[in-house]
Amino acid sequence: MNRILTLVKIDLGTTFKLSAFKHKMKNRNDMIQMIILGVALLSLLPAYILMISGLSSIYHAYLNMGQKSMFLLTGILTCQIIELVLGILYVMGKYYFSNDLNILVPLPLRPKEIIGAKFISLLVYEYITMLPILLPFIIIYGVNESTGILYWIYSIMILIFLPIIPLSISSIIVMLFMKYTNIKGKKDLLRTIGYIVLIIVMIAFQLKLQSVAERAIANEDFLYKIITDSTILVKKLGIIFPPSMWATLSLSNLTSISGLLYILLFVIASITVFFIMLFLSDNVFFQGLIGNLEVSTSRGSTKVKPKDFKKQYPSYISIAMKEMRMLIRTPVYLMNSIGGVVLMPILMVMSFFIEGEQSLSMIKLLMENNHGVVNLIGAGFIVILGFLNSVCCTTFSREGKYMWIQRTLPISARDQIIGRILSSIFVQVIGIIVLYGSLAYMRTLTLEGVLVIAILGLLGSIPTGELGMIIDAYRPLLNWDNPQKAMKQNLNVVICMGIGGLYVFGVGFLTYKLMATVDMLIIYGIIAIIFILSSLILYNPLKKVIEMQFNNLE
Amino acid sequence: MLKIQNLSKTYGKGKVKAVDNISLEVRPGEIFGFLGPNGAGKTTTIKMIVGLLKPDNGKVFLDNIDVWENPMEAKMNISFVPDTPEVYDKLKGIEYLNFIADVYGIPEDIRQDRIEKYLDIFELRNAIGDFIGSYSHGMKQKLVLISALIHDPKLFILDEPMVGLDPKASFHLKEIMRQRCNEGKTVFFSTHVLEVAEKLCDRIAIINRGKIIALGTMDELRKHSEEKESLENIFLELTENE
Numbered sequence: 001m002n003r004i005l006t007l008v009k010i011d012l013g014t015t016f017k018l019s020a021f022k023h024k025m026k027n028r029n030d031m032i033q034m035i036i037l038g039v040a041l042l043s044l045l046p047a048y049i050l051m052i053s054g055l056s057s058i059y060h061a062y063l064n065m066g067q068k069s070m071f072l073l074t075g076i077l078t079c080q081i082i083e084l085v086l087g088i089l090y091v092m093g094k095y096y097f098s099n100d101l102n103i104l105v106p107l108p109l110r111p112k113e114i115i116g117a118k119f120i121s122l123l124v125y126e127y128i129t130m131l132p133i134l135l136p137f138i139i140i141y142g143v144n145e146s147t148g149i150l151y152w153i154y155s156i157m158i159l160i161f162l163p164i165i166p167l168s169i170s171s172i173i174v175m176l177f178m179k180y181t182n183i184k185g186k187k188d189l190l191r192t193i194g195y196i197v198l199i200i201v202m203i204a205f206q207l208k209l210q211s212v213a214e215r216a217i218a219n220e221d222f223l224y225k226i227i228t229d230s231t232i233l234v235k236k237l238g239i240i241f242p243p244s245m246w247a248t249l250s251l252s253n254l255t256s257i258s259g260l261l262y263i264l265l266f267v268i269a270s271i272t273v274f275f276i277m278l279f280l281s282d283n284v285f286f287q288g289l290i291g292n293l294e295v296s297t298s299r300g301s302t303k304v305k306p307k308d309f310k311k312q313y314p315s316y317i318s319i320a321m322k323e324m325r326m327l328i329r330t331p332v333y334l335m336n337s338i339g340g341v342v343l344m345p346i347l348m349v350m351s352f353f354i355e356g357e358q359s360l361s362m363i364k365l366l367m368e369n370n371h372g373v374v375n376l377i378g379a380g381f382i383v384i385l386g387f388l389n390s391v392c393c394t395t396f397s398r399e400g401k402y403m404w405i406q407r408t409l410p411i412s413a414r415d416q417i418i419g420r421i422l423s424s425i426f427v428q429v430i431g432i433i434v435l436y437g438s439l440a441y442m443r444t445l446t447l448e449g450v451l452v453i454a455i456l457g458l459l460g461s462i463p464t465g466e467l468g469m470i471i472d473a474y475r476p477l478l479n480w481d482n483p484q485k486a487m488k489q490n491l492n493v494v495i496c497m498g499i500g501g502l503y504v505f506g507v508g509f510l511t512y513k514l515m516a517t518v519d520m521l522i523i524y525g526i527i528a529i530i531f532i533l534s535s536l537i538l539y540n541p542l543k544k545v546i547e548m549q550f551n552n553l554e
Numbered sequence: 555m556l557k558i559q560n561l562s563k564t565y566g567k568g569k570v571k572a573v574d575n576i577s578l579e580v581r582p583g584e585i586f587g588f589l590g591p592n593g594a595g596k597t598t599t600i601k602m603i604v605g606l607l608k609p610d611n612g613k614v615f616l617d618n619i620d621v622w623e624n625p626m627e628a629k630m631n632i633s634f635v636p637d638t639p640e641v642y643d644k645l646k647g648i649e650y651l652n653f654i655a656d657v658y659g660i661p662e663d664i665r666q667d668r669i670e671k672y673l674d675i676f677e678l679r680n681a682i683g684d685f686i687g688s689y690s691h692g693m694k695q696k697l698v699l700i701s702a703l704i705h706d707p708k709l710f711i712l713d714e715p716m717v718g719l720d721p722k723a724s725f726h727l728k729e730i731m732r733q734r735c736n737e738g739k740t741v742f743f744s745t746h747v748l749e750v751a752e753k754l755c756d757r758i759a760i761i762n763r764g765k766i767i768a769l770g771t772m773d774e775l776r777k778h779s780e781e782k783e784s785l786e787n788i789f790l791e792l793t794e795n796e
Contacts, residue, residue: 308648309666318656322645329644329685401640408604409657410629551608551622 003109007117011100012124014481037475037491044498052136059140068141069252070233075137076158077237077244079130080166081206084241087163087170088199090125093332093484094118095171096178096289100481105289115281119171119274125489126163134159141251150254154263158247164270165243168277173198175281178288192334196343204350209240243269315411319419324426326398327391332483333398337389341431344385345438352442367444372520374444375452376511378435379527382457383504385431386464390487391424393468393496396476396549397486403478407553413546417469417539424465425458432457456527463534464503466542468496473545476553503534555740556580556603556709561612563598572598574764575612580742580757582708583735587755588744591793595764596744597637600713603742604634616709630658633702637714639694643687647678647697650686651704658705665704672700675726691718699727710734712743716750728754752785762793 062071095118104114138155145151177198181191231252238245243266250262313321327333352363367374387393399406406416432454439445472492480486487493507530514523556579563573573595580586590596601607603614605625614621621628641650648669655665673679676696686694695718702710710731716724731741731754745751751758752772760768760775768775768788775788 309652309662309669311652312660312662312665313656315657315659318653322642322649322653325649326642326644402642404606404634404636404640405642407606408629408632408634409654410626411657412626551605551625554607 003113004116004120007104007109007113008120011117011121014100037495048132052140055136056140059144063144065233067231067233068145069231069248070237072137072141072251073234073238073244073248075134076162076247077241079134079162080241080244082133083126083130083163083166084170085199085202086129087122087126087167088174088195088202089335089488090122090484091167091170091174092178092195092335093482093488094122095174095285097332097484098482101289105286110282111285112278112282115171115285116278119167119277122167123163126167127159130163131159134162147254151251154250154254154259157263157267158251161267161270162247165273168270168273171277172280173202175284175288179284182288182290192331192339195335196339199343200346200350203347204353206240207350315415316419316422319411319415320422320426323391323395323420323423327423327427330483333487336487337391337427338430340389341385341427342434344388345381345431345435348381349438349441364443367442371444371446371449372523373515374439375446375449376456376523376527378439378449378453379456379460380504380508381435382428382432382453383460383464384501386424386428386457386461387468387493387496387500389424389427389431390468390490390493390496391427392420392465393472393492394477394487394490395420395423395469396472397478397480397490397492398483399476400478400480400483400486403476403553407550413543413550416546417466417542420469421462421465425461428458428461452524456524456531459528459531459535460504460507463531463538464496464500466535466538467500467503468492470538470542470545471495471499473542473549476549478553507531555582555584555617556586556742557613557615557618558599558603559613559615561599561602561614562610563595563602563607564610571764573602573609573761576761576764576766577612578759578766578769580709580740582740583738584756585731585735585741585754586743587751587758588742588761589746589748589751589758589789590744590761594761594793596761597713598764599761600634600711600742600744604632604711605629630705631708633705633707633710635695635698635702635710635712635715637717639691639698639718641686641694641697644685646685647682647689650697651682651701654701655704660705668704668706669700672703675730676700676723692720692723695719696723703730706739708739710739710741710743712741714745715743716745716747748785748789758785760789760792767792 058074059068059071062068095115098118138159141147142151142155177194178191181194231249234245234248234252238248246262246266246269250259250266253259253262327337396403435453436445436450439449475492477486477490477492507527510530511523511527514526518526558576558578561573561576562571564571576595576599588596588599598607602609603621605621605628608622616628616631619628621632645653651669652665655669660668670679673682676699678693678696678700681689681693686697689697695715699715702712715727719727728750731743734741735756755772757769757771758775759766772785775785
């Protein structure tokens with residue numbers, strides 16, 4: 001246990017850069033950056049407050065239905081599902097692709113000690129992700145119900161144990177997945193495809209359960225039960241993820257013995273699943289890992305032919321090709337960028353797929369006469385994917401220790417911008433193709449849609465890409481030991497999503513206002529002009545930041 | 555060729571003077587050795603020449619072009635080989651070399667000739683289709699050397715280039731350095747291997763605690779030293795006295 005704690009201490013220290021943070025607070029430039037970051041985060045506060053007041057009305061709605069405990073279940077279930085899905089992403093990078101493995105594996109440590117330490121570090125991440133979501137639920141319920149001290153004690157226990165089961169399950173799934181995909185040859189490709197399928201299957205499974213639960217409610221004498229049992233909704237919907245139901249029932253049955261039994265069940269189940277995961281890790285972790293650190297080599301068999309030298313490209317094309325190769329060949333980047341743009345459009349149609357033809361025909365009916373709106377939503381979706389795919393807002397961070405190459409070469413800021421935007425466009429094109437597939441499945445794809453989504457989607461991806469690059473060039477995260485940190489655990493992604501989200505919201509709002517009075521073709525034109533103008537406006541500041549940072553970075 | 559004027563760099567809010575007001579000039583056709591104990595300021599100076607570290611004070615000129623005022627123009631004529639060869643591990647060797655050649659705008663036929671020539675010299679031809687991640691430290695070092703020679707730079711800067719190279723590659727590198735100087739180009743390198751510096755360099759500078767404490771040809775250095783034998787003795791004497 002001591003060894004696990006030592007590992008956790010080192011891991012948290014390096015993950016959150018505690019010593020670097022102390023150093024940063026002394027440096028004036030870094031201090032200014034931290035202040036700007038603080039202001040950026042504060043700017044998200046109004047939206048957060050709005051969300052909390054929205055939650056408060058949801059509470060009252062459930063209260064009026066006599067199902068107030070559903071409010072707690074909503075919060076707890078949302079958190080656990082998010083943690084389960086995020087867990088899969090985090091676990092993969094943390095357990096299998098972090099650079100510290102080269103140091104840890106040769107040390108006399110048991111797999112369960114390495115995994116135990118990594119698990120605890122990830123827990124800290126999950127707490128940070130979870131608290132802003134769950135706390136409003138707990139507080140709104142607690143304050144409105146004027147509950148006693150026991151409620152808060154149970155709540156703290158729930159907060160502490162909440163991520164353990166989802167993260168343990170993610171760990172088990174990923175470890176088994178890595179063990180059985182550890183096949184020589186096309187391992188990276190196999191794993192990436194498998195990984196995307198895994199996430200789709202998991203979400204499909206959740207949706208299926210939800211639909212089964214909803215049908216169960218519809219089939220019974222529901223009105224009668226809803227009056228007699230104030231936790232009937234929780235019990236029906238809770239089967240999606242039973243631990244969430246146990247946690248909710250412990251809080252809604254505070255004063256009775258069943259409340260105590262539920263909290264005990266929740267805690268014991270969490271601990272049990274954690275130890276099962278740990279036990280399993282001792283047997284399967286190395287089997288998935290070994291061979292992961294080695295790189296395939298074929299000395300001599302892949303002969304270089306003269307034609308390999310016969311391709312001269314302009315600098316920006318060469319940068320774009322380099323970026324694309326790195327994105328495709330680094331599993332963590334591939335999963336987060338291309339994986340993301342492939343997943344999102346599929347997830348969008350998945351609930352219709354699960355619900356069957358009935359829901360599909362409703363959507364078709366709804367959209368039949370609104371093709372223009374569908375096209376705009378599709379284009380907006382692609383623009384949003386542009387910053388969700390994190391390609392531009394981590395483009396310099398991903399250089400990491402290789403940044404010296406870019407900085408010592410005579411590459412102009414213009415070429416850097418064009419090359420890197422092109423690599424993002426490449427990812428976006430894949431997203432567009434998958435979106436076409438999804439829309440075709442929903443039978444809402446038209447030729448006009450194909451054109452509008454491609455043109456507006458790609459035009460809109462340029463300013464959001466530039467915005468991401470400004471943020472990333474201004475505060476690149478170069479000192480990382482795990483590519484996951486450069487991409488998914490990079491605050492630049494969050495900042496970019498916040499500002500990019502506001503931008504898309506602004507354009508969306510304007511479009512909405514115009515729709516009542518202006519012809520759809522003109523709206524397309526206006527949006528295209530806005531995108532082109534914003535690209536031109538952002539270009540110069542971006543060029544300046546790149547030139548400044550390429551000179552000033554240390 | 556290379557002119558450094560009053561170059562300074564401090565770390566930690568000016569508490570640590572890594573490089574303290576140094577000036578020197580390297581002429582065309584010269585191999586210039588930059589020596590000094592660990593932490594003396596060698597790498598910091600080199601990073602300021604190649605554009606990786608902005609000087610607090612002072613200027614760096616390459617053929618009268620201010621390296622920090624006109625970085626693009628200067629970088630076209632410089633190439634840099636760092637002490638740790640960190641190269642994109644997910645690219646293949648040939649992809650990396652083509653990327654570098656594209657950036658310098660090297661035409662196809664010239665790039666093929668040069669790449670093939672250096673691949674043969676450094677015996678890397680068989681590995682060039684493999685991912686760089688599979689290379690050993692020495693192979694990466696060779697790849698960086700080749701990439702630094704593709705555009706035939708006027709100024710070739712190397713930080714501890716012999717570390718990690720096998721004796722044969724070391725020998726060839728020294729040959730290349732000498733040959734470049736015969737063609738009127740310049741080589742500037744830092745090293746710990748004093749024998750290499752002694753045999754190879756036209757002039758040598760010794761830096762200690764951020765200051766240049768000796769500068770000149772081997773003969774000139776000998777004159778300033780009581781121990782008039784090897785560079786090793788001169789080096790130890792000078793750095794001890796500081």
